[in-house]
Amino acid sequence: MTWLILLIGTLLACGDKDGDDTGATGADGLQTQSLGSFTTDTGGLTGDIPLEVPDAASSVLVHCGDYGYDVLGTAWQIKDAAGANYYTNSFHDEYAPTKMRVGNLDDYLPVLFPVSPDHDVTGGAWTFNAWIASGGTPKTIDCAVVYRTDAVSDAATVDLNVVFVGVDGLGLDAGTAPDDADFQAALDFAQGLWADAGLSIGAVNYIDFTGNVDRFAVVDVSDDDSSELGELLKEDVGGSVRGMTVFFVQEIASSSGATIIGLAAGPPGAATVTGTSKSGMVVTTADLRAAPDQVGLILAHEGAHFLGLFHTSEKTGEQHDPLSDTPECGPDSNTDGNSYLDREECAGKGSDNVMFWAPDTASTTMTGDQGWVLRRNPAVR
Amino acid sequence: MRRALPALAHTALAHTALALAVALPLALAATSPALAGDLRAPVLAALAGVEDVPTAAELQAIGAGVEGELMEIAQDNSLVPTTRARAVHALGWFPSEGSQALLRSTLTGGDTLLARKAAYALANGWGDASVPLLQPALAASDVQLRIATVRALDGVGSEAARSALGQRLTLEANAEVAATIRKALAD
Ligand SMILES: [Zn+2]
Numbered sequence: 001m002t003w004l005i006l007l008i009g010t011l012l013a014c015g016d017k018d019g020d021d022t023g024a025t026g027a028d029g030l031q032t033q034s035l036g037s038f039t040t041d042t043g044g045l046t047g048d049i050p051l052e053v054p055d056a057a058s059s060v061l062v063h064c065g066d067y068g069y070d071v072l073g074t075a076w077q078i079k080d081a082a083g084a085n086y087y088t089n090s091f092h093d094e095y096a097p098t099k100m101r102v103g104n105l106d107d108y109l110p111v112l113f114p115v116s117p118d119h120d121v122t123g124g125a126w127t128f129n130a131w132i133a134s135g136g137t138p139k140t141i142d143c144a145v146v147y148r149t150d151a152v153s154d155a156a157t158v159d160l161n162v163v164f165v166g167v168d169g170l171g172l173d174a175g176t177a178p179d180d181a182d183f184q185a186a187l188d189f190a191q192g193l194w195a196d197a198g199l200s201i202g203a204v205n206y207i208d209f210t211g212n213v214d215r216f217a218v219v220d221v222s223d224d225d226s227s228e229l230g231e232l233l234k235e236d237v238g239g240s241v242r243g244m245t246v247f248f249v250q251e252i253a254s255s256s257g258a259t260i261i262g263l264a265a266g267p268p269g270a271a272t273v274t275g276t277s278k279s280g281m282v283v284t285t286a287d288l289r290a291a292p293d294q295v296g297l298i299l300a301h302e303g304a305h306f307l308g309l310f311h312t313s314e315k316t317g318e319q320h321d322p323l324s325d326t327p328e329c330g331p332d333s334n335t336d337g338n339s340y341l342d343r344e345e346c347a348g349k350g351s352d353n354v355m356f357w358a359p360d361t362a363s364t365t366m367t368g369d370q371g372w373v374l375r376r377n378p379a380v381r
Numbered sequence: 382m383r384r385a386l387p388a389l390a391h392t393a394l395a396h397t398a399l400a401l402a403v404a405l406p407l408a409l410a411a412t413s414p415a416l417a418g419d420l421r422a423p424v425l426a427a428l429a430g431v432e433d434v435p436t437a438a439e440l441q442a443i444g445a446g447v448e449g450e451l452m453e454i455a456q457d458n459s460l461v462p463t464t465r466a467r468a469v470h471a472l473g474w475f476p477s478e479g480s481q482a483l484l485r486s487t488l489t490g491g492d493t494l495l496a497r498k499a500a501y502a503l504a505n506g507w508g509d510a511s512v513p514l515l516q517p518a519l520a521a522s523d524v525q526l527r528i529a530t531v532r533a534l535d536g537v538g539s540e541a542a543r544s545a546l547g548q549r550l551t552l553e554a555n556a557e558v559a560a561t562i563r564k565a566l567a568d
Contacts, residue, residue: 166525169493214557218497218525220532250525251466251494256473257501257533258434259466259494286494287461294461301431315433338442342426358429 028242029150030272030378035062035143040132045076048127049143053081055123056149059376062128063270064143065108066277069227071139073109075102076131081124086113089131099322101310103266104133107230107277110270115308116322117372146272148378156375157202158307160187161239165209165232165249166217167285172248174206182292189296190303193354193364197304197371199380205239209247216247219282221263222255230277233265242272244306244379245280246299252284259284262298267305271379281306293361300354307377309370311357312350315340323369326350420450428454428467435467437474448475452483455495466498473502481507481514488518496521497529504533512541519549527558535565 031054038046046064053060067073077094078087087102088095099116109130114120132139164173177183191201209216216232232247239245252260265278273279281302287294310321313329316339320328329346336345343351343358350356352365374380423443427435440447454460454468469487472480484506487499500518503511511533518530531549534542546562553559 212557214524214528214555218528220528251497253497253501253529254434256434256470256505256536257498257529258470259463259498260434261431261463263432284463286463286466291461294463298431315430336423338427339439340427340430342423342429344422344426357433358426358431360429 029148029381030242031057031147031149032272033145033147035145037140037142038064038130039138039140040130040134041138042136044132044134044136044139046130046132046141046143048079048129051126051128051145053121053123053126054147054149057121057123057147058150058152059112059114059148059378060121060126061110061112061146061148061268061271061273061378062143063108063110063145063273063276063278064130064132064141067107067109067132067134067139067141069106069225069230069277071132071134072104072106073130073132073141074104075109075111076129077127078111078113078129079127081122081126086119086126091131099324101322105266105278106226108270110266110268110273110276110278112266112268112271112308112377114376115268115310115373116324117369118324119322144273146378148376150381152375153381154198154375156199156380158199158303158377158380159202159205159240159243161205161207161237161243161245161280163207163209163237163239163245163247163280165247166213167248167250169250170285170288172285172288174208177206178204182288182295185292186288186296186299189293189361190300193297193300193366194304194374196364196366197374199371199374202243202381203240205243207237207239209235209237211235217250219247219249219252219263221252221260224255229263229282232282233277233280234275236275241274242379242381244269244271244303245274246303247280247282248285249282250284251286252282259286261287262302264302264305267310268308268377269306271307271377291361297354297359297361297363301359304355304366304370304374307379308373309355312353312355313341313346313357315357317341317346321355323367323373325367325369326353326355329356420444420446421454424450424454424468425464428464428471435471437471440471440474448472448477448480451475452480455483455487462492462494466494469495469498470502470505473505473507476506485514488514493523493526496523496526500526500530500533501536504537508537509539509541511537512539512545516545519545520552524555524558527553527555528561531558531561531565535568538568 076089080086087100099119221229262283264281270276270278312326317331327350329349333345427439451468484499550562
C-alpha cells in the first residue's frame with residue numbers, strides 16, 4: 001500500500017492551541033488567528049466576537065475554551081458578512097433553523113461551518129457568539145479560528161495519526177501495525193467507505209502512546225463526566241497537525257460499564273488544533289481480530305463525525321443531519337413501537353449509510369453532500 | 382462529548398448533570414423463556430449502535446425470553462466481541478440464578494473484556510450481594526479488570542463495597558488502580 005508511510009514517534013509537532021497563530025495564509029493552506037480572551041456575562045454569552053472570513057475560505061473552525069468538564073458550551077449566534085443570522089441557537093429569540101448543527105460540548109467548543117452545501121460561507125466580516133452554560137458564573141475563555149483557504153480537491157486525502165494505547169495484548173503497536181493484516185484490512189475498509197465521498201487516507205503515522213497507558217487503555221466515560229476521554233484527546237502525540245488523531249484503545253466503557261465502540265470529539269472535532277479535549281477520536285479495538293472490517297467501519301464513522309458529519313438519523317428518528325441528499329428515517333418508521341429505529345426499519349431510509357446511528361459493515365454508502373463536507377474540513381487536503 | 386443542554390432560558394443556565402444511566406436491578410419474575418434464537422434479531426438490534434449503548438428499558442421492552450437470548454449471545458463465538466460484551470453487561474438487568482452463574486464464570490474465564498462486563502453486570506444486578514463475588518477480582522492480574530472491578534464496586538457504594546476497596550488499597554501496587562480506589566472512596 002503506497003499510501004502508507006511509516007513514521008514512528010513525533011513528527012511535525014509544530015502546533016498547539018496557543019502556538020499556531022500565523023495570522024496569514026500559510027503554505028499549507030490554513031490561516032489561523034487568535035481571537036482573544038472573552039469573559040461571559042451572567043447569561044453565559046461572550047458577546048459578538050468578530051471574524052474576518054477570507055474570500056478564499058472554504059471552511060471555518062472557531063474554537064473556544066477551556067471551561068471545564070462540568071460545563072457545557074455551544075454556539076449562540078453566528079452572523080454572516082451581510083449581517084444575516086447564519087446560525088442561531090434554539091433558545092435565541094431570533095431562532096430560525098438553518099442547515100447547521102452545533103453540539104452541546106463540555107470543556108472545549110469547536111464550531112465548524114459550513115456543514116452543508118446548502119449553507120456555504122462567503123468572505124467578509126462575520127460575528128460569532130458563544131454560550132457557555134456555567135450557571136451564572138462568568139467564564140473566561142480563549143478563542144481562535146482556523147480558515148481553510150486552499151483549494152478543495154475532488155480527490156481529497158486526510159492524514160491519520162494512529163495511536164496505540166495499551167493494545168499490545170492484540171500484538172498491536174506502532175512497530176507491528178504497518179504489517180498487521182487485520183489492522184491494514186481495517187484501514188482499507190475505512191478507505192473504501194470514504195471513497196464514495198471522494199476522500200482517501202493520506203500518510204499514516206504510527207505512534208505508540210507514551211502517556212499513562214493504565215489510565216487510558218480502557219477509556220471510562222460517564223454521562224456527566226467525560227474528562228477521561230477529554231484528557232486522552234489532549235495528549236500531545238505528534239504526527240500530522242493537519243490530519244486526524246485516532247486513539248486505538250482496548251475499549252471505551254460507559255457510566256454503567258457498557259461497551260462503547262467509538263467516540264469522536266464534538267462532533268465536529270477541533271481539526272488541526274492539538275492539545276484540547278476535542279482534538280481527536282477513540283476507537284475500541286476489541287473486534288479487530290474477529291472482524292477487522294467492523295473496526296474499519298468505526299474508524300470511518302467516527303472520522304466522518306470528527307470532520308463534520310452527523311448521523312443521517314438519530315436513534316429515535318427525531319433528529320437528522322443538515323444535508324439534503326441523505327435519506328431520513330423518522331419516527332413513523334418505528335413500526336415495532338419500541339424506542340429506537342433499527343436497521344430493518346430504516347432499510348431504504350439511510351440504514352445503508354456509514355453515518356446511520358447504528359451502522360453495520362453493510363452500511364457502505366456515503367452521499368455527495370457528505371463528501372462535500374468531508375473534503376472541506378481544515379484537516380483534509 | 383455531546384450532551385443535552387437543560388431546557389432553560391439562557392439566563393438560568395444552571396447546568397445540572399444529566400441523570401446517570403443507572404442500571405436498576407430489576408427482579409424480573411422468571412417466565413418461560415423463549416427458545417434461544419427466537420429473539421436474536423430484536424436483541425441484536427437493541428445491542429447495536431456505535432456511541433449509543435443499549436438501556437435496560439429497551440431490552441426489557443422486547444419481552445419474555447430476552448435473558449435467555451442474551452445468555453446465548455454472550456457465549457456465541459461467531460459474534461464479534463463487542464456484541465458479546467454488550468450482552469454480558471446487559472445480563473445485569475436480568476438477575477437470575479442462571480445469569481449469575483454465567484457472569485461468575487465469565488468473570489474468571491480469562492477473556493478480560495467479557496470479565497470486565499461481568500464485573501459491572503454483577504454489581505448492577507445484585508448490588509451489595511455482588512461484593513463477595515467481586516472481591517477476588519480486585520486481585521486479578523489484569524490491571525484493567527481490577528480498575529473495572531473498582532468502578533463496579535464504586536457503583537454499588539455500600540459499606541461492604543467500600544470496605545472491600547479499602548482493604549485492596551493497602552495491597553494495590555499499581556498507581557492507576559490505587560488512584561481509582563482513592564477516587565471511589567472519596568466520593
Ligand atoms: Zn455516530
